[in-house]
Amino acid sequence: xxxxxxxxxxxxxxxxxxxxxxxxxxxxxxxxxxxxxxxxxxxxxxxxxxxxxxxxxxxxxxxxxxxxxxxxxxxxxxxxxxxxxxxxxxxxxxxxxxxxxxxxxxxxxxxxxxxxxxxxxxxxxxxxxxxxxxxxxxxxxxxxxxxxxxxxxxxxxxxxxxxxxxxxxxxxxxxxxxxxxxxxxxxxxxxxxxxxxxxxxxxxxxxxxxxxxxxxxxxxxxxxxxxxxxxxxxxxxxxxxxxxxxxxxxxxxxxxxxxxxxxxxxxxxxxxxxxxxxxxxxxxxxxxxxxxxxxxxxxxxxxxxxxxxxxxxxx
Amino acid sequence: xxxxxxxxxxxxxxxxxxxxxxxxxxxxxxxxxxxxxxxxxxxxxxxxxxxxxxxxxxxxxxxxxxxxxxxxxxxxxxxxxxxxxxxxxxxxxxxxxxxxxxxxxxxxxxxxxxxxxxxxxxxxxxxxxxxxxxxxxxxxxxxxxxxxxxxxxxxxxxxxxxxxxxxxxxxxxxxxxxxxxxxxxxxxxxxxxxxxxxxxxxxxxxxxxxxxxxxxxxxxxxxxxxxxxxxxxxxxxxxxxxxxxxxxxxxxxxxxxxxxxxxxxxxxxxxxxxxxxxxxxxxxxxxxxxxxxxxxxxxxxxxxxxxxxxxxxxxxxxxxxxxxxxxxxxxxxxxxxxxxxxxxxxxxxxxx
Numbered sequence: 001x002x003x004x005x006x007x008x009x010x011x012x013x014x015x016x017x018x019x020x021x022x023x024x025x026x027x028x029x030x031x032x033x034x035x036x037x038x039x040x041x042x043x044x045x046x047x048x049x050x051x052x053x054x055x056x057x058x059x060x061x062x063x064x065x066x067x068x069x070x071x072x073x074x075x076x077x078x079x080x081x082x083x084x085x086x087x088x089x090x091x092x093x094x095x096x097x098x099x100x101x102x103x104x105x106x107x108x109x110x111x112x113x114x115x116x117x118x119x120x121x122x123x124x125x126x127x128x129x130x131x132x133x134x135x136x137x138x139x140x141x142x143x144x145x146x147x148x149x150x151x152x153x154x155x156x157x158x159x160x161x162x163x164x165x166x167x168x169x170x171x172x173x174x175x176x177x178x179x180x181x182x183x184x185x186x187x188x189x190x191x192x193x194x195x196x197x198x199x200x201x202x203x204x205x206x207x208x209x210x211x212x213x214x215x216x217x218x219x220x221x222x223x224x225x226x227x228x229x230x231x232x233x234x235x236x237x238x239x240x241x242x243x244x245x246x247x248x249x250x251x252x253x254x255x256x257x258x259x260x261x262x263x264x265x266x267x268x269x270x271x272x273x274x275x276x277x278x279x280x281x282x283x284x285x286x287x288x289x290x291x292x293x294x295x296x297x298x299x300x301x302x303x304x305x306x307x308x309x310x311x312x313x314x315x
Numbered sequence: 316x317x318x319x320x321x322x323x324x325x326x327x328x329x330x331x332x333x334x335x336x337x338x339x340x341x342x343x344x345x346x347x348x349x350x351x352x353x354x355x356x357x358x359x360x361x362x363x364x365x366x367x368x369x370x371x372x373x374x375x376x377x378x379x380x381x382x383x384x385x386x387x388x389x390x391x392x393x394x395x396x397x398x399x400x401x402x403x404x405x406x407x408x409x410x411x412x413x414x415x416x417x418x419x420x421x422x423x424x425x426x427x428x429x430x431x432x433x434x435x436x437x438x439x440x441x442x443x444x445x446x447x448x449x450x451x452x453x454x455x456x457x458x459x460x461x462x463x464x465x466x467x468x469x470x471x472x473x474x475x476x477x478x479x480x481x482x483x484x485x486x487x488x489x490x491x492x493x494x495x496x497x498x499x500x501x502x503x504x505x506x507x508x509x510x511x512x513x514x515x516x517x518x519x520x521x522x523x524x525x526x527x528x529x530x531x532x533x534x535x536x537x538x539x540x541x542x543x544x545x546x547x548x549x550x551x552x553x554x555x556x557x558x559x560x561x562x563x564x565x566x567x568x569x570x571x572x573x574x575x576x577x578x579x580x581x582x583x584x585x586x587x588x589x590x591x592x593x594x595x596x597x598x599x600x601x602x603x604x605x606x607x608x609x610x611x612x613x614x615x616x617x618x619x620x621x622x623x624x625x626x627x628x629x630x631x632x633x634x635x636x637x638x639x640x641x642x643x644x645x646x647x648x649x650x651x652x653x654x655x656x657x658x659x660x661x662x663x664x665x666x667x
Binding site: 048086099100101102104105108109112113125127128129131132135136137 | 359360384388389449450509510518520521523632636637639
């Protein structure tokens with residue numbers, strides 16, 4: 001009897017058995033994979049391309065950036081956090097953890113005195129201090145995210161480095177689910193995309209263009225960034241804003257732009273040459289917490305949901 | 316040069332006993348540096364008992380974290396501050412001598428702006444190309460400062476002459492031009508801005524034994540070469556004409572000091588960033604204390620520079636700990652009032 005002569009039913013049976021076999025294998029692999037002693041030592045390539053070997057499960061972690069601190073808290077690793085940067089302000093409990101100072105230059109003396117077995121750095125302007133820290137025998141993991149996808153990979157990296165890969169996978173799938181839901185809603189919607197302008201500090205306007213997290217979030221949430229054709233954060237003239245006629249103005253507030261929102265709103269409303277902008281005529285100016293858009297942590301998804309909500313408000 | 320024998324020099328400038336003075340000053344200076352160094356060692360983000368520090372020093376203990384903090388972080392940093400202070404103040408004094416200008420500092424001949432532009436270009440390239448260049452930033456800075464040195468020399472050279480005013484003006488022009496380029500670079504960059512600004516304000520936090528081993532030899536060799544030119548600098552202090560009459564080849568002297576000083580500054584600055592004020596005012600303080608004889612004034616200037624920078628760095632590390640203040644901000648805040656005070660006192664006492 002050759003394969004061709006099998007009935008449909010028999011065929012299904014073969015396929016089902018195959019599936020069961022693979023499934024059982026998968027479970028076995030998973031069980032052996034989760035066994036503690038198999039996880040360490042682990043070799044990881046971090047976002048600066050450095051090969052880092054972690055011999056034991058880290059018990060004393062320093063997070064040198066707010067984004068990493070937030071990831072640590074979402075992964076429930078806060079018991080192991082022994083140091084954080086001055087800028088780590090979320091969640092509130094971080095204030096009980098010892099600070100290692102500003103993000104750059106890293107205070108090597110402080111870091112060494114805390115005896116960490118893992119330092120989570122943001123890279124970027126911290127890169128210059130990292131080789132020195134590694135020379136002094138400290139494991140440094142660089143997590144550098146310029147896109148949401150990279151932020152998600154960063155969560156995976158930290159989860160692996162800390163010996164809780166399953167917890168990381170779980171968090172990642174939750175995040176992906178929330179993002180996918182919004183993507184689906186946006187795709188299904190037939191509304192016209194609102195034109196969005198992000199403006200802060202109206203003395204000299206800095207606004208995010210293509211390649212920034214903010215731009216990515218606006219696009220994902222179904223908006224159109226008026227600076228989508230520019231690269232990176234750009235300093236722009238007020239004329240450009242008037243010409244592009246945004247429907248919505250977002251004002252990030254927080255440490256970087258601590259001004260009162262009512263004052264900023266007044267500044268925008270009375271900005272010379274902007275009276276014809278739809279966002280100003282329809283009073284579509286929204287203050288948003290900048291941390292949800294600047295920080296490459298899990299709260300980016302909160303930012304995404306907030307934007308979606310703003311874009312789909314009933315006027 | 317042949318007229319500048321010991322005897323003539325004494326006769327001309329009336330600096331008897333300079334050897335005793337120099338001996339006393341050097342011994343006193345080294346003791347002062349050791350004491351300041353130990354004081355500096357005691358301060359930092361982490362407080363460590365002095366007895367503990369002494370025992371770590373004595374046993375050369377680098378196994379635990381305190382040992383690492385002392386031997387790998389604090390001591391290299393102290394030595395780096397010392398070397399930078401020596402170089403800046405010593406070269407500043409020599410430049411003031413050859414340019415006969417009290418406002419001259421080691422940066423006036425364009426080296427600093429060149430180094431800064433080199434380093435900022437390196438930082439910008441690092442972000443643009445995505446390659447890691449931090450370790451070779453000093454090379455960028457060095458190339459930048461050599462380019463600016465060459466430009467200053469090229470622009471001020473008049474046939475075979477190197478006129479003083481032209482040298483100064485060319486230095487100022489190159490400085491302004493390079494500073495404008497840096498501003499341009501700062502305007503078009505955003506993520507790399509922070510690193511650049513920190514570099515521009517001076518940063519000793521990255522000192523290591525390796526860096527010290529690189530700058531040690533040039534700094535000491537250069538310092539000796541400068542000090543050996545002291546007699547000629549003394550003659551220059553009388554005026555260019557007078558120095559010529561005494562047989563000093565002022566053009567050659569100027570070129571020599573310019574090249575030695577600039578190379579020293581370029582090497583130091585490429586590791587520490589721009590630390591301002593020290594090179595301008597410390598030589599004046601030295602002059603107020605020991606008088607204008609370069610044979611004593613230059614070493615004293617270097618010693619005071621070293622002590623001053625060690626103290627400033629200690630303050631920069633501790634005042635806002637665990638956050639560090641750029642050392643360039645501290646030097647001027649502390650130095651300017653100190654200088655004004657000394658100046659006032661001199662005027663009241665009507666010394667020399």
